[in-house]
Amino acid sequence: xxxxxxxxxxxxxMLIAQESKIYWNSLSTSxxxxxxxxxxxxxxxxxxxxxxxxxxxxxxLNLGQPSLIDGGDLSDxxxxxxxxxxxxxxxxxxxGGTAQFIAEIWDRAGNSAVGTVSDSILTIDETIPVLNEVTxxxxxxxxxxxxxxxxxxxxxxxxxxxxxxxIVEINGDEFQAxxxxxxxxxxxxxxxxxxxxxxxTIDFKDYAQNPGVKxxxxxxxxxxxxxxxxxxxxxxxLYSNNSYDQTLAVKGDxxxxxxxxxxxxxxxxxxxxxxxxxxxxxxxxxxxYSHALTEKDAEGLIPFTIDxxxxxxxxxxQVLETSDDSEVLFDMTxxxxxxxxxxxxxxxxxxxxxQVEKGKPSSSKGAKAQPSLFSGTTLIIVVSVIxxxxxxxxxxxxxxFSKANHxxxxxxxPFLNFIVVTKILNKPIWWMVIYLIFPVGHILVSLQxxxxxxxxxxxxxxxxxxxxxxxxxxxxxxxxIAESAAASK
Numbered sequence: 001x002x003x004x005x006x007x008x009x010x011x012x013x014m015l016i017a018q019e020s021k022i023y024w025n026s027l028s029t030s031x032x033x034x035x036x037x038x039x040x041x042x043x044x045x046x047x048x049x050x051x052x053x054x055x056x057x058x059x060x061l062n063l064g065q066p067s068l069i070d071g072g073d074l075s076d077x078x079x080x081x082x083x084x085x086x087x088x089x090x091x092x093x094x095x096g097g098t099a100q101f102i103a104e105i106w107d108r109a110g111n112s113a114v115g116t117v118s119d120s121i122l123t124i125d126e127t128i129p130v131l132n133e134v135t136x137x138x139x140x141x142x143x144x145x146x147x148x149x150x151x152x153x154x155x156x157x158x159x160x161x162x163x164x165x166x167i168v169e170i171n172g173d174e175f176q177a178x179x180x181x182x183x184x185x186x187x188x189x190x191x192x193x194x195x196x197x198x199x200x201t202i203d204f205k206d207y208a209q210n211p212g213v214k215x216x217x218x219x220x221x222x223x224x225x226x227x228x229x230x231x232x233x234x235x236x237x238l239y240s241n242n243s244y245d246q247t248l249a250v251k252g253d254x255x256x257x258x259x260x261x262x263x264x265x266x267x268x269x270x271x272x273x274x275x276x277x278x279x280x281x282x283x284x285x286x287x288x289y290s291h292a293l294t295e296k297d298a299e300g301l302i303p304f305t306i307d308x309x310x311x312x313x314x315x316x317x318q319v320l321e322t323s324d325d326s327e328v329l330f331d332m333t334x335x336x337x338x339x340x341x342x343x344x345x346x347x348x349x350x351x352x353x354x355q356v357e358k359g360k361p362s363s364s365k366g367a368k369a370q371p372s373l374f375s376g377t378t379l380i381i382v383v384s385v386i387x388x389x390x391x392x393x394x395x396x397x398x399x400x401f402s403k404a405n406h407x408x409x410x411x412x413x414p415f416l417n418f419i420v421v422t423k424i425l426n427k428p429i430w431w432m433v434i435y436l437i438f439p440v441g442h443i444l445v446s447l448q449x450x451x452x453x454x455x456x457x458x459x460x461x462x463x464x465x466x467x468x469x470x471x472x473x474x475x476x477x478x479x480x481i482a483e484s485a486a487a488s489k
């Protein structure tokens with residue numbers, strides 16, 4: 001019992017000593033020493049020399065230059081700062097060593113006194129800590145590099161020396177690390193989050209406050225990917241290889257079940273008509289299963305089920321129906337028995353279709369009559385349309401003659417009608433020769449007639465290309481001969 005108490009006290013003292021240690025680290029820029037100055041006027045104008053020992057107090061070396069004592073230092077603690085270079089350049093300075101400090105004070109007259117050793121011991125530690133081992137794993141039963149909701153992520157940290165509690169962020173959220181010394185661990189149970197690779201950062205420093213380089217990757221290239229999305233199936237089809245109808249099947253036919261998965265699947269259990277069947281083919285995410293029907297299969301519509309999990313273990317929703325409503329009916333029942341009734345024979349009647357005209361030899365075998373270009377009905381329609389258009393043009397010119405103060409009946413008299421046109425257009429009589437030339441005459445008459453009635457060139461083009469439309473528009477509209485044209489007549 002006494003030994004247990006003694007060990008406990010030793011460990012407690014070591015812990016207290018560890019927590020009260022003063023360190024000189026890689027970030028330190030100067031040594032700070034506080035020296036008490038007595039309320040003695042003779043010390044005013046005196047000086048202080050700081051001394052340091054690296055061998056446990058056996059030998060002391062002057063640290064830096066003496067500091068002057070002024071009046072404001074009396075009856076107070078005088079803070080003396082010694083630059084980093086003055087400290088680390090002394091003989092005996094070494095990584096892992098310790099430094100003890102004393103001070104010698106001189107009064108103004110030159111009398112000196114050496115103080116006792118400071119209780120504060122400076123431990124030299126400028127070594128940057130590193131993480132020798134950083135690993136990450138999950139408790140996923142399928143794959144410890146994957147995680148689903150309720151799986152636990154474990155981040156393990158082993159440092160090169162004792163470090164304070166590291167600051168760990170996982171996917172942007174800070175987590176508390178457990179452990180001590182050089183060994184730490186962070187555990188996190190997944191509840192929700194975005195799918196993808198788990199990222200982390202580790203900020204750390206040793207007891208001497210030397211900061212390590214931030215770590216964002218594992219030392220063994222381990223990683224964990226979170227997958228909280230359940231897989232889905234699409235394009236599910238059920239069909240048979242029946243020669244007559246793929247929606248029907250008989251004994252010996254095979255049933256095929258095809259589907260497309262949204263991601264790679266780890267476990268798939270497929271039953272068709274109550275039979276658990278194995279995978280036939282797989283191309284990327286396209287799966288095909290097959291089952292050969294036997295007399296042991298039940299007749300009727302063939303049911304199926306698909307149960308499946310993705311690589312992370314997320315279960316998909318059980319599938320009982322196809323995407324396109326496809327189905328297969330299994331039919332083993334043959335047609336009802338019957339007996340053939342009476343049997344006879346029949347002869348095909350051969351008709352002579354060749355027509356022989358009286359007094360003329362028949363045409364050669366296989367000769368075909370040539371179809372006429374127009375049937376009677378078509379010819380009547382064409383003649384009727386031409387007659388209507390001709391009548392429409394005659395009536396249009398009759399109306400134009402009337403608007404030009406000429407008798408409309410003159411349009412019906414050959415050559416006289418051209419003479420009237422030359423007069424209406426205010427042209428010499430010999431122009432009728434030009435008007436008789438087609439299509440030059442038609443184009444000139446249309447252009448000049450449109451101008452006579454004050455129409456624009458677009459209207460004139462319409463009269464040239466579509467006379468059956470634009471001549472009636474000119475004749476039966478309110479358009480009159482332009483005043484400038486009438487004055488020139």
